[in-house]
Amino acid sequence: MKRCYLVGMALLLVLAAGCSGPAEQKAVEENTTTGDLADFVREAAAYAATAGEDAALAEFNNEAGRFSQGALYVYAYDYNGTLLAHPYEKEAVGSDRGNWTDVRGLPAIRIGADTAANGGGYIAYLYPAPENGSIDESAVETYVPKVGYVAPAGETWWVASGVYLSDAAGPGTEPYPGPVSAMVDLVERGATYGRELGAEAAFAEISNASGIFVDPEGHYLYAYDYNGTLLAHPHLQDAIGTSLIERQDPFGMENIRALRDTAESGGGFIVFIWPNPEQENRDELKIGYVLPVDDTWWVGSGVYLSEITGETASLPSPTP
Structure with a gap:
């Protein structure tokens, strides 16, 4: 409509x-x-x-x-x-x-x-x-x-x-607020890196907590295949090789599936809920950006809402 x-x-x-x-x-x-x-x-x-x-x-x-x-x-x-x-x-x-x-x-x-x-x-x-x-x-x-x-x-x-x-964003910060623009750039660089150097090199670098895909503000890159299997992550090493496609947030959104679908459709923005380690792992809305690397895997990153607003944005438990 x-x-x-x-x-x-x-x-x-x-x-x-x-x-x-x-x-x-x-x-x-x-x-x-x-x-x-x-x-x-x-x-x-x-x-x-x-x-x-x-x-x-x-x-x-x-x-x-x-x-x-x-x-x-x-x-x-x-x-x-x-x-x-x-x-x-x-x-x-x-x-x-x-x-x-x-x-x-x-x-x-x-x-x-x-x-x-x-x-x-x-x-x-x-x-x-x-x-x-x-x-x-x-x-x-x-x-x-x-x-x-x-x-x-x-x-x-x-x-x-x-x-x-x-x-x-305000004047002089086009097209998005600083943290979001930096996050989009991180994903674009990661996708290019993967295409140019190949999956093996990309997975190693993405999983390196002190590598080029973890910025000073703590934003990082992650990689999945289209089955929802985690391929690379700097902080979730134990989960690499595991399919997270069925993961649901407290409101019932299957966020890994939604991220995958976004990448599969060509990439772009998505808003989803994810625990914020800076807020005692409390659930918070996160603005994510994902891009396909090829027809087998994709990369993404995100910025918590509190980084944009400057205020704590932890979500309450959903009403039954």
């Missing part, structure tokens, strides 16, 4: 529900940060607490309201996944989006709801980028990473907004 919406330097839109705005909307300032996004959502939650649910939802649905600032606006869901408010998608209000997943299988609405229920915070997911002024959720090739922020607005509902990762 195609939905039309405004393209801005820091385009913010509804999580997995699409958006559309009038042509006269002005773009958000290009230096909008993830911190600005969080402040905006927290302000909306505070407004809901003082104005009450009915008045707040009416304001969030108002295209000319205080929380519809050009391309920057707030939307709302209840904890069952029902869309409660969106200033530019009134026809979708009342619809159930609770089981929506992004193109790689990440249950973004469920993650947003659980994060809000635990006090709020940043999330990440994939969503289609604009093409010719419209968006098509069925167009797999248009999905790109977004960063969102969610906050509880009451006992039964929550508010949020989001920004494309490329727009969150």
Whole structure:
């Protein structure tokens, strides 16, 4: 289903529900940060607490309201996944989006709801980028990473907004924030290395914890075959030679299978959940990038969401 919406330097839109705005909307300032996004959502939650649910939802649905600032606006869901408010998608209000997943299988609405229920915070997911002024959720090739922020607005509902990762980079950091650009470069170099020097040399170098594919910030490369067998990894030596294709995260996403499928389709970004060793191995959303090396194996790497936002982003246990 195609939905039309405004393209801005820091385009913010509804999580997995699409958006559309009038042509006269002005773009958000290009230096909008993830911190600005969080402040905006927290302000909306505070407004809901003082104005009450009915008045707040009416304001969030108002295209000319205080929380519809050009391309920057707030939307709302209840904890069952029902869309409660969106200033530019009134026809979708009342619809159930609770089981929506992004193109790689990440249950973004469920993650947003659980994060809000635990006090709020940043999330990440994939969503289609604009093409010719419209968006098509069925167009797999248009999905790109977004960063969102969610906050509880009451006992039964929550508010949020989001920004494309490329727009969150800010001036002078195109096309992505520094850690993400470095991670993409790492994967591209690894794929080239594998093609030029062969699998044996590549696996040895990728598995070297002090090698060229582990950067000073701790980002590293890994390699799998298309059956999900781990071929090389600097920190999971004991798992090399083991198929991890059936591995599931706490929300039920088979993340190794999803990574494999992304590589098999030509490569690109994926958002998935993985334990963060810097946060006592607590589960955190990770923005990954993978590329095929040849028709037998592929490489990938990732950046934790907290590296982009500067805030702890450990996920709560999913609601049953």
